[in-house]
Amino acid sequence: MIGEDRTTSSDDGEEGGLLNATFGALGRVLMGFFAEFGRIVLLLRSVIRYIPTAIRSRRLVLEQMYMIGVGSLPLVLLIGSFTGAIAALQATNLFAKFNLLALARPFVGGSIATVVFTELSPVLTALVIAGRVGGSIAAQIGTMKVSEQIDALEMMAVHPSRYLAMPRVMAALVMMPMLIVFSDLVALLGAFLLVILKFTFQPADYWDSIRRFFSVYEIVVGMLKSATFGGVTALIGCYVGFNTEGGAEGVGNSTVRSFTLSSAAILVLDALFGYVL
């Protein structure tokens, strides 16, 4: 009996230890998450504080606008055209599967436009930008951090948030909606070519459908989303860059980390937008 009691008590102790360890680990992860989130919010506050200096620092903002906007345009056009074509393919295939294609013809263009404007174009473009621009920002600032260039800026009494973060966040906020406009246009063209060539739609059916179902609200939602995604991507890229440690390996890790965090943030924000708007 005594032996049995001991076994039970030892098992309880092990279970209790495991439970403690599990909650302890979970607690540490949560604390780490909130601490990191808090630091990103502090960086955002600092960036907002320096937005009034954007006119004075317009050269820096314009450089970043060129890098983020013009530099990303070819990739965005490529992704946009395929996004439209794939959306059209999936939609028409679905209607064809249920023998509803003839019936659905007047709605195909409009439904593709809605999905592209509000969801596919902003999210996919943002994910591409998270890889291209977010990674590049994290690598640039991370390299500056590990080579003491950020300290050098501090010693010149130039605040790194003003000189590095604000222009990047501002440029991303401005350029992302512009990129989305291009992405939307090529997506509609991609979808148009697909439904014309593969499903022998009449061009007029497709454009009429878009005209009938087109709403400025959808475009505005898409642009609002993309501006938010762009700003968050740039902010996270800056944050990760400023916290880079450990030489070339650290810079490489920061690039990956920036992409991972930005992608997660984009998807979470997209879900929030879907719920709110």
Next chain:
Amino acid sequence: MIVIDNVHKAFGPKQVLRGVSMLIPEGETTVIIGRSGTGKSVLLKLIVGLLEPDEGTITIDGRRVDLMSESERYQMRRRFGYVFQGAALFDSMTVADNLVLGLYEHGERNTEVLREEVVRNLVNVGLLPDPRTVSASVFNQAYEILANKKPAELSGGMRKRVGVARALVGSPEYIFYDEPTTGLDPITSEQIDDLVAALTHKLDVTSVVITHDIFSVYKVAHTVIMLDEGLIRFRGTPLELRSSHDPVVHEFLERYAHSHAEVP
């Protein structure tokens, strides 16, 4: 005057400084020596507020650095020039832009003023000839070639000199040098030592130099401070350092002399 009082600093479990107190006399060159990882660079960064001490205080002209607001801290930093170990030049900028970035960002947009500042400081560090000793066309040609170069196009010694020139912009009262001769050949190291000594004298600034190079110590130091295990192990003149009987100081000097004697 800079007063450091009982400063402690740790990074995670590693205690780097364990109660360092010192005065940095004005108008002189203080050289801080010690093995790698003894907190020399950390001490410099603590003074200018790039790092925060865990305990203790640092006072500059009677004002505690840890109590300064962010804007006061930036204002204070404008009185300092800082030469980083790897020069920390901005890769994407030309030499001229590297030098005047601080002035430009603080609102100085007059290109003539900016050019004059670049010229003055590149002449000060010996990267450009004195304009009074050469013709204007020769000088302008030398200026255009150097000022438009990117850091990647410069040799190690030139990068260090540009780093020193950048630290001199704005006529600071204090210049901090973090291992200015590390990675340089002996001849270039000696030239940099001469430059540090000359600048302290010529510009009447207070200099703090971190180095492993004993030759640099003898060449530039008025006061030598040796850090060991996060504490001050020695403080005195270069002459007193040479004749010290402290076993740690002795070992440091011996090892340095030995390692240099082995060089063919």
